[in-house]
Amino acid sequence: MDKPVDTEAAILGSAVALLREHTFEDISYLDLAEATAVSERTIYRRFPTRSHLLEALASWIEAEQFPLPQFRTPEEFREAVRARFRAYETAPGCAFVAARGAALSPTTQAPAVPITSAIFAMLDDAAPTLNGRDRQRIAAAARYFASPMFWARMRTGFDMSADETLEAFDRAMLPILAPARKTSWAA
Template structure:
């Protein structure tokens, strides 16, 4: 194991590397332990079920292969999402693993993710008169349509490419935001 890397991170990196050659279901805990230099039992201690491992690998892949650039404005969010759709097209096996993980019941913390909090903050800044519940509803909509799940459904269900998925995404963002009151600033 590389010096300075913790065991769970090494296991996730090893699992992601194994995904380049094998489907997720063919990756064994024993092989992960051997690759990292720990026992199979240690792998189970960190990831007690396949769902835990899948969720962990997906999170690792999302942060290393598909990081979402920072955004403050809605156009920046749209551009960042379009760039991710292109990245998903470039590494579809990784993107499909992330989409699969997103479709299982969460095994981790139920706290809102950084991405969700960033969406709510962006919307609150652009639409200050909208109540918290409606901000969360629109944020949930935007989050889904920027996700690997949406990309995977468009790729497999409609055989759309990243640019075509981006067009559908942009129309959805416009529709989701159309009902919100626009921000008007007064000059000082």
């Protein structure tokens, strides 16, 4: 581990491996240090608090574990969301961390997540004359229902599977996309 490999990525990779068996709360900095073969001090230097760790871990998981399929149309958006919900279900420990990390008070200025700009691009393409207020409302709602937060709430609060969660997503999106919809949604 002396090579100048990305220590941060190595630490986050160990955390992801530990998340298969443990919750985030159960993973100590000592566990992480041992799994990564670095000192506990190194972990503290990279992640001064557990919030820092959770936030970095969540963005890493989103990018590495659940990469977002490209989409340009509402139909492709729906397929991308379906693929994500199914992926969350196969790695729930990671998906809960992704949901929680997205809820934290940000410690760093995170770069814009690609899904948000992709949703705006999709809307601009599907409804180029849509007024600005509805454009923002629709994008905000679509972004929020497509998030790991929705999957997490449906799983814990409603005991829904990934496919049921997609059904709830469809039901929520139908009236939200109505002002921007020319083609049918989830026909």
